[in-house]
Structures are given as structure tokens and as C-alpha cells.
Amino acid sequence: xxxxxxxxxxxxxxxxxxxxxxxxxxxxxxxxxxxxxxxxxxxxxxxxxxxxxxxxxxxxxxxxxxxxxxxxxxxxxxxxxxxxxxxxxxxxxxxxxxxxxxxxxxxxxxxxxxxxxxxxxxxxxxxxxxxxxxxxxxxxxxxxxxxxxxxxxxxxxxxxxxxxxxxxxxxxxxxxxxxxxxxxxxxxxxxxxxxxxxxxxxxxxxxxxxxxxxxxxxxxxxxxxxxxxxxxxxxxxxxxxxxxxxxxxxxxxxxxxxxxxxxxxxxxxxxxx
Numbered sequence: 439x440x441x442x443x444x445x446x447x448x449x450x451x452x453x454x455x456x457x458x459x460x461x462x463x464x465x466x467x468x469x470x471x472x473x474x475x476x477x478x479x480x481x482x483x484x485x486x487x488x489x490x491x492x493x494x495x496x497x498x499x500x501x502x503x504x505x506x507x508x509x510x511x512x513x514x515x516x517x518x519x520x521x522x523x524x525x526x527x528x529x530x531x532x533x534x535x536x537x538x539x540x541x542x543x544x545x546x547x548x549x550x551x552x553x554x555x556x557x558x559x560x561x562x563x564x565x566x567x568x569x570x571x572x573x574x575x576x577x578x579x580x581x582x583x584x585x586x587x588x589x590x591x592x593x594x595x596x597x598x599x600x601x602x603x604x605x606x607x608x609x610x611x612x613x614x615x616x617x618x619x620x621x622x623x624x625x626x627x628x629x630x631x632x633x634x635x636x637x638x639x640x641x642x643x644x645x646x647x648x649x650x651x652x653x654x655x656x657x658x659x660x661x662x663x664x665x666x667x668x669x670x671x672x673x674x675x676x677x678x679x680x681x682x683x684x685x686x687x688x689x690x691x692x693x694x695x696x697x698x699x700x701x702x703x704x705x706x707x708x709x710x711x
Contacts, residue, residue, distance in 0.1 A: 447510035447517075451480070451524050457509055465508070471495045472505035484521040484668040488514045521668070558693030560684040565694040570680065577661040577677040577702060581611075582709035584633035584659070590616040590649045591637030591663075597692060598637050598663070598699050605700075609707035618645055625652050636671050637663040639683075639690075650674040663698065 448454040455477075462473045475495035476483065482491070491514075492502040503513055511517045581587050587606060591599030599615060606613035616624050623645075628634070636650040647670045650660045654674040662675035665682055672678050681698050683690045 447520070449520065451521065454509070454520070455480075461508060465505075468497045468501045469505050469508065471497050472502050476505070482668075483518060484524075484670075486673065554689075554691060557684045558691045561682070561691060561694035562697060564682055564684070565697060568680070568682070569698070570678075573677050573679055574702070574705075577679055578705045578709055580633050580659045580661055580677060581635060581702070581706045585612065585629065585631035586633075587611060587613040587706075588616060588628060588632060588634045588649070588653070589613055589637075590634065590646050592618050592643045592645055594639060594690070594692075595637040595643065595646070595663075595695075598695050599635075601696065602635065602699050602703055605703040606707070609703070609710070611707055611710055616649060625649055628653055628656060628658060630658075632658055634658060634660045635663065636660055636675070637695075638669065638671055639665045639695075640669070642670050647671050647674075663695070663702075 448457050458473055458477055462470065462477075465473055472492075472495050475491065479486075479491070479494065482494075488499045488502055492499040495502065506512075506514050506517045509517065511520075589599045589603050589606075591602075596617070600617070603613055603615035614624070614627060625648075632653075634650060634653040636646050638646040642664075650662065650671040651674045653660050659677075660671070660675040662669065662671045662678045664671055664678065664680060666672075667678065667680065669678075679698055679702070681695045683692065683694055685691075
């Protein structure tokens with residue numbers, strides 16, 4: 439392939455990997471550094487800036503931009519957009535989900551119960567096998583030593599956030615739930631010594647990402663409870679707890695997420711005692 443006149447840009451992560459493998463050996467030194475770093479950090483493209491990736495590769499940002507162009511993209515923004523869309527797929531609206539369930543003949547209450555129980559079981563088994571013990575320990579250390587734990591989780595994550603606020607209250611752990619009621623923004627309540635527990639899943643909550651980013655900018659530690667390392671809050675977080683929920687009919691349960699939240703809350707309460 440002529441790297442100076444590449445064809446259309448890769449439209450999927452798999453196509454990107456194939457293109458990367460095809461051009462790597464023919465690249466000059468600095469662009470080869472870009473290729474090597476990108477290949478080793480595929481999961482960071484969606485959440486990193488040009489400057490961060492360039493620094494990791496040990497090249498100036500202009501070299502990384504040139505690398506993107508050789509790969510077929512107009513620039514880094516187009517490359518990043520492809521990765522963000524690939525790692526944060528949208529879900530159909532609820533009307534479509536219900537219609538699909540009826541079409542598939544899975545609409546009876548007993549059948550739905552059986553399917554959701556199975557989805558929850560698979561989610562819990564996956565969590566048991568994939569849980570990052572080091573990340574969990576770090577998250578407990580951060581929250582147990584925080585003056586106040588600020589909890590933010592909206593939309594689908596709200597039941598998890600409100601449960602954590604409830605349990606922390608019962609265990610006398612100072613905590614504040616940022617619930618977004620009245621579109622009020624309580625970021626001014628963050629103080630030195632506090633920590634943020636941010637919970638969001640694809641499609642990610644803009645408000646949750648904003649609070650996590652603001653906390654990081656102030657030098658406060660952030661613990662993320664999310665579904666992917668490429669989640670927008672991952673870059674702002676010191677500890678990342680990943681939970682993947684198995685869905686049925688595009689309806690995702692919270693079985694594994696609540697199990698992780700319970701373990702986290704009880705561990706933090708025990709540590710503070």
C-alpha cells in the first residue's frame with residue numbers, strides 16, 4: 439500500500455488494526471514510534487488528547503497528526519470519533535426494545551423473569567472472573583480516607599448511586615449524593631480532602647463526566663464505576679472499577695453493578711471503623 443496516498447480511512451477497529459499492521463514496517467522512525475504506541479494503547483485513543491498520545495510515543499503532536507493522515511484520516515478528531523463510536527454503541531429506544539421482545543415471543547411475565555435471571559447470573563459470573571482486585575483495593579483506600587465522598591450517577595446509574603448514598607449514611611460515612619434535581623450543579627461543594635465516586639455506562643452521562651473532570655482538575659481523586667476502560671471518565675479517574683452487564687432484548691440489568699457497589703461500600707465502611 440502507498441502510505442503517502444492511503445485509501446479511505448478504516449471504518450472499524452478491526453480495519454484500523456489491519457491498516458496499522460500493513461503500514462508499520464514502512465514508516466519513518468517518528469511515525470513508527472506513533473504506530474507502536476498506538477498499537478499498545480488502543481484502548482486509550484477514545485479518551486486521550488493528541489498531546490497525551492504524542493507524549494506517550496515520545497514524539498511532537500505534529501508527528502501524531504501526520505500518522506493519522508497516513509492512516510487515512512483527516513486528523514486526530516476523525517480517528518478518535520471512530521473509536522468513540524465503536525466503544526460506546528447506542529441502544530435502541532424503549533419502544534423499539536418492547537416491540538422486539540413481542541416479535542420474539544418473549545413477552546410473557548414468566549419468560550421475562552427467566553431471561554433476566556439468566557442475564558443477571560451471567561453478569562455476576564463475569565464479574566467474579568474479571569474483577570480487578572488491585573483497582574478495588576485502591577478505590578477503597580481513596581474513599582475510606584476521603585473527608586466527604588461525592589457520589590454522582592444519573593439515569594441508569596442513579597439506582598446504584600442512591601444505594602451507595604444510603605449505605606454510606608447508615609455506616610456514618612460522610613457522603614453527598616449529586617442527583618441533578620432541578621438541574622442544580624453542586625460542584626461548588628467539593629473541598630480539599632474530598633473524593634468523587636462517579637458512575638456511568640454507555641451512553642455516558644455528560645453531567646457525570648463533567649463532575650469527574652472538574653474534580654480531577656482540582657486535584658481530587660476520582661473513583662470510576664463504569665463499563666469500559668475507554669469510558670470518558672476513565673482518564674479523570676485514579677481507580678477504575680469495570681463491570682459488564684449482560685443484556686436481554688437490549689435491557690441491561692444492574693445485578694453485577696450492585697454487587698460491586700455493595701462490596702465497595704461495605705469495605706469502605708469497615709476501613710473507616
